[in-house]
Amino acid sequence: MAGQAQAVSKDQLWSGGQSPFGISYGKMMMWYFLVSDALTFGGLLTAYGVIRHGSADLWPVGEQVFESLPGLHGSYPLIYVALMTFILIISSVTMVLAVEAGHRMDKKGVIKWMGYTVIGGLFFLGSQVWEWSHFIHGSGGGFQLSAPMTVAATDDHNQPIAMELTGGSWVHMTSDLGHAYEHAMEHGDHIEISNGKLIVTPAAHGDHDAHGHDAHAEAHAAVPQEYPLEIVLNKYTLEHKDGKDLRKLTVTGEEAEKIMKNMASNTLVFGANLSKNEYAVQQQYANFFFFITGFHGFHVLQGVIINLIIFIMAMRGVFERRGHYEMVEKVGLFWHFVDLVWVFVFTFFYLV
Amino acid sequence: MERDDLIVNDSYSLNARHGEEEGKKIRKKLYMVTAILTILTVFEIFMGVYFKRNGTFTWETIKLLFIVLTLVKAAYIVLIFMHLGDERKNLKYVVLLPYALFILYLIFIGLYEGLSVQHLNNTFR
Numbered sequence: 418m419a420g421q422a423q424a425v426s427k428d429q430l431w432s433g434g435q436s437p438f439g440i441s442y443g444k445m446m447m448w449y450f451l452v453s454d455a456l457t458f459g460g461l462l463t464a465y466g467v468i469r470h471g472s473a474d475l476w477p478v479g480e481q482v483f484e485s486l487p488g489l490h491g492s493y494p495l496i497y498v499a500l501m502t503f504i505l506i507i508s509s510v511t512m513v514l515a516v517e518a519g520h521r522m523d524k525k526g527v528i529k530w531m532g533y534t535v536i537g538g539l540f541f542l543g544s545q546v547w548e549w550s551h552f553i554h555g556s557g558g559g560f561q562l563s564a565p566m567t568v569a570a571t572d573d574h575n576q577p578i579a580m581e582l583t584g585g586s587w588v589h590m591t592s593d594l595g596h597a598y599e600h601a602m603e604h605g606d607h608i609e610i611s612n613g614k615l616i617v618t619p620a621a622h623g624d625h626d627a628h629g630h631d632a633h634a635e636a637h638a639a640v641p642q643e644y645p646l647e648i649v650l651n652k653y654t655l656e657h658k659d660g661k662d663l664r665k666l667t668v669t670g671e672e673a674e675k676i677m678k679n680m681a682s683n684t685l686v687f688g689a690n691l692s693k694n695e696y697a698v699q700q701q702y703a704n705f706f707f708f709i710t711g712f713h714g715f716h717v718l719q720g721v722i723i724n725l726i727i728f729i730m731a732m733r734g735v736f737e738r739r740g741h742y743e744m745v746e747k748v749g750l751f752w753h754f755v756d757l758v759w760v761f762v763f764t765f766f767y768l769v
Numbered sequence: 770m771e772r773d774d775l776i777v778n779d780s781y782s783l784n785a786r787h788g789e790e791e792g793k794k795i796r797k798k799l800y801m802v803t804a805i806l807t808i809l810t811v812f813e814i815f816m817g818v819y820f821k822r823n824g825t826f827t828w829e830t831i832k833l834l835f836i837v838l839t840l841v842k843a844a845y846i847v848l849i850f851m852h853l854g855d856e857r858k859n860l861k862y863v864v865l866l867p868y869a870l871f872i873l874y875l876i877f878i879g880l881y882e883g884l885s886v887q888h889l890n891n892t893f894r
Contacts, residue, residue: 438860452864456871463875470883471890480818494818502810510803513850514796521792662822746852753850757843763810764839768817769832 447747451754454716458758461712462765465705469769477653477696479767481664485556487547498767501544502759505717508537509756512724516749519742524731527745531728534752538721545714552706555688557595559652559695562586563681570650570666580650580666587698588676589652591667597644599687610677613670615644646673653696706766713762716755723748802849809838840872 430437438445469476480494487497511533518526565584572578582588590598594615601608607618618641648668656663668676686695694703727748736742787795813835820826826834848854853861 438863439857440860448860448864452867455868459871459875463878466875466879467882467886470879471886473887480821495814499810499814503807506803506806506810509846509850510799513799516852517792517795517799520787521789522786750851753846756850757846760839760842760846764813764835768813768835 441743443747444743444750447750451750454754455758458709458712458761461705461709462761465709465765468699468701468705472699474655475698477702478655479769481653482696483548483767485551495767497544497548498763501541501548502763504537504541504544505756505759508534508541509753511537512749512752516742516746519736519745522737522742524734524737527731527736527742528728531724531731531745535721535724535728538717538724538752542714542717542721545710545717549707549710552703553688553690555595555686555695557590557592557649557652557695558599558685558687559587559589560686561681561684562588562676562679564679566675566679568650568668568672568676570668570672572661572663572666578663578666580663582650582676585681587654589649589695591647591649594644594647595687597642609641610646610674613646613674615646615677617642617644645669646677648673648676709762709766713755713758716758720748720752720755724752798849802845806842806845809842813838 436442436445440448479498483498484492484494485497486493511530515527515530515534518530562582562584565582565586567579567581570578570580589595597615597617598608600606601617605620607620609616609618646669650666650668651664654664686693688695689703689706691704691707692700694700696702727744730736731742731745736744816826816831816834821828821831847864853864
């Protein structure tokens with residue numbers, strides 16, 4: 418903390434021999450680095466803002482895309498991201514407590530809080546791995562329609578509603594149906610759609626024992642498995658008509674069969690990768706997700722490594738011998754910056 | 770070359786030391802900020818999930834509130850956690866002024882260029 422310096426006149430302040438900003442060279446350079454690094458994130462978020470604003474209602478809604486929790490079925494909108502944000506904020510707090518302990522020359526305190534900070538960073542990285550894998554894996558997959566059609570759907574109050582869908586409309590399968598479909602496609606099983614059901618007849622799995630479930634495949638060899646057809650309209654997008662909320666309308670049975678048979682060729686997508694995704698018509702959505710959260714995650718990884726180095730140095734008493742814990746303050750600046758960026762990513766990518 | 774981060778100089782941040790008493794006060798302030806940040810985040814989630822669905826506020830109001838709350842959170846992180854609030858005035862300006870301008874630019878480009886892209890999409894799709 419500065420401000421403890423004796424008052425110096427203005428022309429003396431900039432005439433050399435002392436730090437005009439009242440901080441050491443290293444801390445100054447850390448600030449300059451952060452100011453320039455923030456421009457990179459600023460550029461990414463600006464590009465994101467332009468594309469997002471430009472595509473208005475076609476853009477997926479964060480709370481409809483990110484609503485899963487590991488190991489749980491059901492809808493928990495944004496809870497997982499909130500948890501990640503909380504983890505990062507807490508690790509930022511433990512970092513600033515390490516800095517405070519350093520100001521008291523409290524070696525034990527610094528080690529304790531730096532340790533917690535590293536653990537918090539690792540937890541955040543782990544959460545991001547799960548989120549990425551969930552995003553890439555997808556939750557059911559979607560496809561476009563080849564011709565316009567009218568279907569009878571059910572809204573969330575179980576009221577029937579007729580929906581007119583244009584050709585090229587984007588519709589989604591429920592996760593149970595989608596995963597069964599994807600699994601069947603991957604294994605080259607026979608897929609049939611009739612009586613409002615998806616019927617999968619497993620192919621003969623002579624050479625598929627690489628996956629290790631050969632016995633499983635044999636047991637079900639000729640028995641076709643049936644899954645009820647269930648299609649979701651407006652799964653990820655915001656849709657209102659006459660003041661009515663038209664999100665997540667479900668279509669089942671014969672109506673769903675009509676939609677499945679109206680699938681435009683080569684439009685079926687499961688999850689997301691760098692060339693296609695199930696969440697949005699625009700590929701930019703997935704690409705921005707990968708690049709912005711990936712670039713931020715890369716910063717977190719660097720932060721964890723640097724924090725770990727400082728943790729070890731503090732343990733070995735390097736800073737105690739040096740007489741000050743300013744190094745903890747410098748890496749602290751970087752760590753808080755990572756938290757700061759996440760606050761913006763959280764708002765602009767997940768909330769808006 | 771002489772390393773100035775090893776020189777103990779009164780005007781530098783190196784011996785920004787404080788005792789046990791002051792430490793307690795600082796820690797109390799930090800816990801307060803933690804509570805504020807947590808409450809703001811929870812409120813943001815609540816706004817994004819429930820207020821939006823129930824139509825308590827319009828979407829435009831919610832978006833504006835998101836941006837304001839984000840800036841408040843950012844201010845707490847930069848001024849308290851990063852100790853910028855305790856630094857000299859000139860350093861504060863070096864860091865904050867460019868970003869005050871940049872945020873204005875970001876809002877301008879997001880709205881103006883975004884509308885233009887939307888217009889192009891609607892016209893030529």
